[in-house]
Amino acid sequence: MKRIVLFILVIILNQYSLSAQEGQFKEKEVFRNDDVVFRQIDGHTWVGTGKLVSNESMYLIEGNDKAILIDAGTKIAGLDKIVKSLTTRPVILIATHVHPDHTGTAVNCFPEIYLNAADIPNVPMFMPNYKGTIKYLKDGEIFDLGGRQIEVVFTPGHTPGSTSFIDKDAAYGFSGDAFNSYLLLTTNFSTLIASCERMADTLKKFGITHFYTGHYYGGDVGTLQLLNNMITLSKDILTGRREGKTNPGGMLGLNKSANAYGITINYSDAQMK
Numbered sequence: 001m002k003r004i005v006l007f008i009l010v011i012i013l014n015q016y017s018l019s020a021q022e023g024q025f026k027e028k029e030v031f032r033n034d035d036v037v038f039r040q041i042d043g044h045t046w047v048g049t050g051k052l053v054s055n056e057s058m059y060l061i062e063g064n065d066k067a068i069l070i071d072a073g074t075k076i077a078g079l080d081k082i083v084k085s086l087t088t089r090p091v092i093l094i095a096t097h098v099h100p101d102h103t104g105t106a107v108n109c110f111p112e113i114y115l116n117a118a119d120i121p122n123v124p125m126f127m128p129n130y131k132g133t134i135k136y137l138k139d140g141e142i143f144d145l146g147g148r149q150i151e152v153v154f155t156p157g158h159t160p161g162s163t164s165f166i167d168k169d170a171a172y173g174f175s176g177d178a179f180n181s182y183l184l185l186t187t188n189f190s191t192l193i194a195s196c197e198r199m200a201d202t203l204k205k206f207g208i209t210h211f212y213t214g215h216y217y218g219g220d221v222g223t224l225q226l227l228n229n230m231i232t233l234s235k236d237i238l239t240g241r242r243e244g245k246t247n248p249g250g251m252l253g254l255n256k257s258a259n260a261y262g263i264t265i266n267y268s269d270a271q272m273k
Contacts, residue, residue, distance in 0.1 A: 025049075025218030031085065035076040038086060044148070045170065046086055047216055050074050053101035057216040059174050060086060061167065063145020067091045070165060070174050071214065072106040079106035092143070096176025096214060097159040098122040108132070116154060119161025137163055155199055157192035158184060166202060173203065173211040179222055179230065180213050182264045186252055188271040189234045196234070200227040229261035236260065238272065 027039035027047060036058075038048045044063070050056040050073035058071040060083060067089040072079055083091050093110040095103050098119040103126055107113055112133040123134070139154040151166040155178040162178040177183070178195060185192055203211065203224050211222035236242035237258050244256035244267065254266040 027218065031082060033082075036073060036079070036082065038082065041172075041210075042170070045172070047212065048073065048076075048082075049216065050076060050101070054215045055217055056101040057212070057214055058102075059212060060091075061145065061148070061150060061174075062087045062089055063148035065089065065146030066143075067145065068143060068150055068165075069093050069110075071096055071102040071176065072104060072110075074101045074104040076104070076106040078109065080109035089145075094137070094143075094165070095119075096164070096174070096178070097162045098126050099159065099177070100126045102176060102214060103127050105129075116161030116163045118154075118156065119159050122159065122161075153199065153202060155179070155195040157187055157195045159186050162195070164199060166206065166208065168206045168208075171207055171209045173199075173208045173222070175199070175211060175222060176214040178214075179211070179227060180215065181226065181262055183230070183266065184252060184254060185265055185267040185271055186254075188273050189238050189267070190273055192265075193231055193234050196227045196231045200224055200231075203227070226263075229263050230265075233258060233260050233263050233265060237265070237267070 025039055027041055029037060030040050031038040036048050036050050038046050040046050046060040048058040052074040056073050058069060058073055061068045067087045069083055069091050093113045095113060095115040098115060107127060107130055110132060112135055114135045114137050117136045137152050139152060141152045143150040153164045153166055155162050155164045158177045162176060164173060164175040164178055166173050213222050237244060242258055242260060244258035247255050247257045250266060254268050256268060257264060257266045
């Protein structure tokens with residue numbers, strides 16, 4: 001429990017150097033309580049914004065037959081009931097990765113959750129009380145919601161099991177924390193670069209114009225330039241062109257931090273490959 005609290009506190013302090021501000025949302029607000037605000041992206045897509053960890057975000061995607069909820073925030077009471085007030089479709093819960101600001105206590109409201117099996121080692125620490133069924137995502141699989149298809153794209157880097165989701169028809173992508181301007185790298189740079197390159201190709205191939213991250217502040221939709229900057233900084237660090245500053249006592253053992261091109265990557269010496 002202490003490790004979970006420390007994890008959340010450090011993200012609050014560091015994630016974007018943004019504190020209690022809500023951001024600059026243009027989306028229409030459709031629900032608000034003390035834990036979360038939901039706003040409507042379009043007639044069948046919503047973004048939920050938690051209030052504990054740097055606007056931790058969740059996305060509700062509705063088709064004709066089913067709906068998907070991507071991530072569950074940090075601590076949102078009755079999230080299942082909130083979601084049911086927005087859609088009458090059966091809801092499938094999917095996690096972008098297993099960290100407590102994305103798979104918090106509200107996962108217990110759902111009888112099953114889909115996640116990338118590579119993040120299973122994090123489940124005992126970050127989802128210790130989950131009694132439901134854990135199902136495993138497959139890279140490239142399609143969730144057919146009825147008139148709307150969501151493709152699974154494995155994008156490891158932030159965590160081994162970090163996963164993104166693509167809605168080709170709507171030209172949306174949802175990346176969790178895989179591609180943020182402030183990144184905690186728990187794998188290695190080669191893995192991160194490969195994921196960035198893969199996602200950059202995906203955005204170009206399918207004309208994805210709105211790429212929503214796991215900490216959405218409104219207006220800060222991820223872009224191809226963000227991915228290219230992450231690649232450039234990662235290669236700079238690997239080749240020695242840019243040296244990270246020492247960060248003693250860094251979270252998760254990430255004792256170095258490099259900043260350039262509007263990107264910050266926190267990493268350790270062990271990840272220099």
